[in-house]
Amino acid sequence: MTQKNSTEDLDVSRLSADKKLGHLLESVVREVKLYAEGQIEHIQKLAQIGLALSGQKNLNTLLEMIVDEARKLSSADAGTLYIVEQKSRSLRFAILQNDSMNIRKGGAGGDLSDEMPNVPLADEQGNPNHANVSSYVALTGESVNIEDVYEAGAFDFSGTKRYDAATGYRCKSMLVMPLKNHEDKIIGVLQLLNAKDPQTGEIMKFHADIVGLVASLASQAAIALTNTQLIEDLKALFYAFIKSIATAIDAKSPFTGGHINRVVSLTMDVAEAIHGTNTGPFGEMRFTDDEMEELRIAAWMHDVGKITTPEHIVSKTNKLEGVFDRIHLIETRFLLILQLMENRHLRVKIDLLKTDNSPAALKKMEAMDRELQARKAEILESLELLKAVNTNKGMVDERAVKQVREIAARTYHIGGNAYPWLSENEAACLSILKGNLLDEERRLVEQHAEMTINITRELPFPDRFSHVPEYAGAHHEKLDGSGYPLGLTGDQIPLQARIIAIADVFEALTAPDRPYKRPMHISQALKILQEMAAAGHIDGDIVRMFIKQKVYQAYADKELTPEQLSTA
Numbered sequence: 178m179t180q181k182n183s184t185e186d187l188d189v190s191r192l193s194a195d196k197k198l199g200h201l202l203e204s205v206v207r208e209v210k211l212y213a214e215g216q217i218e219h220i221q222k223l224a225q226i227g228l229a230l231s232g233q234k235n236l237n238t239l240l241e242m243i244v245d246e247a248r249k250l251s252s253a254d255a256g257t258l259y260i261v262e263q264k265s266r267s268l269r270f271a272i273l274q275n276d277s278m279n280i281r282k283g284g285a286g287g288d289l290s291d292e293m294p295n296v297p298l299a300d301e302q303g304n305p306n307h308a309n310v311s312s313y314v315a316l317t318g319e320s321v322n323i324e325d326v327y328e329a330g331a332f333d334f335s336g337t338k339r340y341d342a343a344t345g346y347r348c349k350s351m352l353v354m355p356l357k358n359h360e361d362k363i364i365g366v367l368q369l370l371n372a373k374d375p376q377t378g379e380i381m382k383f384h385a386d387i388v389g390l391v392a393s394l395a396s397q398a399a400i401a402l403t404n405t406q407l408i409e410d411l412k413a414l415f416y417a418f419i420k421s422i423a424t425a426i427d428a429k430s431p432f433t434g435g436h437i438n439r440v441v442s443l444t445m446d447v448a449e450a451i452h453g454t455n456t457g458p459f460g461e462m463r464f465t466d467d468e469m470e471e472l473r474i475a476a477w478m479h480d481v482g483k484i485t486t487p488e489h490i491v492s493k494t495n496k497l498e499g500v501f502d503r504i505h506l507i508e509t510r511f512l513l514i515l516q517l518m519e520n521r522h523l524r525v526k527i528d529l530l531k532t533d534n535s536p537a538a539l540k541k542m543e544a545m546d547r548e549l550q551a552r553k554a555e556i557l558e559s560l561e562l563l564k565a566v567n568t569n570k571g572m573v574d575e576r577a578v579k580q581v582r583e584i585a586a587r588t589y590h591i592g593g594n595a596y597p598w599l600s601e602n603e604a605a606c607l608s609i610l611k612g613n614l615l616d617e618e619r620r621l622v623e624q625h626a627e628m629t630i631n632i633t634r635e636l637p638f639p640d641r642f643s644h645v646p647e648y649a650g651a652h653h654e655k656l657d658g659s660g661y662p663l664g665l666t667g668d669q670i671p672l673q674a675r676i677i678a679i680a681d682v683f684e685a686l687t688a689p690d691r692p693y694k695r696p697m698h699i700s701q702a703l704k705i706l707q708e709m710a711a712a713g714h715i716d717g718d719i720v721r722m723f724i725k726q727k728v729y730q731a732y733a734d735k736e737l738t739p740e741q742l743s744t745a
C-alpha cells in the first residue's frame with residue numbers, strides 16, 4: 178500500500194513535472210514562433226523595401242525613401258542621410274528628417290548645402306576627422322550604436338547639445354551606419370536618432386536585432402543608390418554629349434546659334450500643353466514621363482544629320498558663297514577686264530599718235546576716251562548689280578536674272594583666247610530667284626533629315642526611347658506628302674514629329690537670321706504657321722492650340738525682342 182502510495186505520489190509528481198515541462202515547451206514554442214514570425218515579417222518587409230528601393234529611378238525620391246524606411250523599421254524619431262563627396266572629402270547633408278521637430282528637408286524638397294555645411298572628413302593637415310560620429314563611420318566603415326549621446330565620451334557632440342539647447346529637443350539614442358556599395362566603398366552615412374518604444378513612445382536604445390535589420394536595409398540602399406547614381410550620371414553624360422553636338426551643329430552657321438536649344442524648349446512647351454489640355458482633339462492625349470523624355474531627346478537630335486552637311490552650305494549667306502565668297506573673284510576679274518580695255522585703248526592711241534597728230538586725230542582720240550569712260554562705267558555698273566544680287570540686297574527678280582545672263586554671255590580676251598565674264602556656276606548661282614542655294618545644294622541640305630535617321634538609328638537607345646529616330650528624322654515631313662526625306666503623309670507622321678516640325682518652323686521664323694534684317698513680328702510668324710497648316714504642311718490642330726492657348730508666350734517672353742511682340 179505504502180509502495181502503491183509512494184508510486185502514486187511519484188506518478189502525481191511526474192505528472193506535475195511533465196505538465197510544467199509541457200507548459201514550458203509550449204511557451205518556448207510560442208516564443209520561437211513569435212520570434213520566427215517577427216523575423217519573417219522583417220525579412221518580408223526588408224524584401225519589400227529592397228524592391229521599392231531598386232525600382233526607384235529618381236535619386237531624390239530614393240534618398241528620402243531610404244531615411245523613411247530606416248526610420249519606420251527602427252521607430253526612430255529622426256534620421257539624417259549624408260552622401261560622401263569624394264572631391265571635397267566631406268559628407269554632404271542629403272536628407273534631414275525629424276518628426277518631433279516637424280522637419281523634412283532635402284531630397285525632392287531641395288538642396289540642403291546652403292543651410293547645412295558639409296562635414297569634413299579630414300582637417301586641413303589631412304588628419305582624419307574621427308571626432309565627428311558620422312565622419313568616423315564614413316572613414317572606418319564601422320557602425321556606432323549609442324544609448325545616450327550625452328553620456329558618450331568618444332565623440333564630440335557639442336554641436337548636438339547646442340542644437341538641443343536652442344530648440345528644446347533632446348538627442349538621446351543614436352545609430353550610425355555606413356552605406357557600402359557593391360565594391361565595399363562607403364558612399365554615404367545613415368544616422369538614426371531617438372528610437373521610440375512603439376507602445377509607450379519613450380526613447381530607448383536601438384536594439385541589436387534592429388541594428389541588424391537597419392544594416393541590411395543600408396546595404397540594399399547603398400546598391401540602389403549606386404545604381405540610380407550611375408543611371409543619373411549616364412543620363413547627364415548623354416545629355417551633355419547631345420548638347421555639345423547641338424552646339425557644334427549650331428556653330429556651323431553664324432545665324433542659327435542656339436536654334437536646337439530653342440527648338441527643344443518650344444517642343445516641350447507644346448508637348449506640355451497637349452498633355453495638359455482636357456478638351457478638343459488632344460483632350461485624351463497624355464504623355465508618360467518616358468515619352469516626354471523620348472521627345473526631348475528627339476528634339477535635341479532633330480538636326481544631328483547637319484553634322485554631315487558642308488559648312489559653307491549650312492552657312493551660305495550669299496549666292497556666290499562657297500568656301501569663300503566668289504564675288505571677290507568676279508571683282509578682280511572685272512578690274513582685269515577694265516585694265517585690258519584701258520591697255521587696248523592706250524595701244525590704239527599710241528599707234529594713232531605715231532602716224533597722225535592732226536587736230537582731227539586728236540578729236541578722234543577725245544571721242545575714244547569718252548567711249549572708254551562710258552564702257553568702264555557700264556562694266557562697273559554691271560559689277561554693282563552682281564554684288565547686289567549676290568547679297569540679295571537688290572531686287573532679285575526676272576529682270577535682274579536676265580541682266581545677269583547678259584553679263585555672263587560677254588567675253589574678254591587674253592592671248593587670243595576668249596573667256597566669259599562669268600563662269601557657268603557663277604551665272605547659275607546669281608540666277609537663283611529665291612534664297613541662296615542651287616538645287617544640288619538644297620538637296621545636300623535636305624539630306625540632313627535622312628542623316629538624322631541614320632545617325633540616331635545607330636545609337637543603342639533603350640526600348641523606352643526607341644522612337645527617337647522616327648520622331649527626330651520626320652521633322653521636315655509634310656502632311657500632304659511633299660516633305661522629306663520619306664515623303665510621309667498624314668497619320669504616317671507621328672504626333673511627336675509634328676510637334677518638333679512646328680517648333681522648328683516657329684523658331685526659324687522668329688529668329689533674327691541676318692544681322693541687318695529685322696526679325697519677324699510674332700503676329701506674322703503665327704500667320705505663316707496658319708498658312709502652312711492650311712496648305713497641308715503642318716498640323717492644323719497643333720497650330721490652333723499653339724495660337725489659342727498662347728503656347729508660344731513663355732518662349733516669346735524669353736527669346737523674342739520687344740519689337741517682335743509690340744502690339745502697335
Ligand SMILES: [Fe+2]
Nearest residue numbers: 479480652653
Ligand atoms: Fe532640320
Ligand SMILES: [Fe+2]
Nearest residue numbers: 440479480681
Ligand atoms: Fe531644325
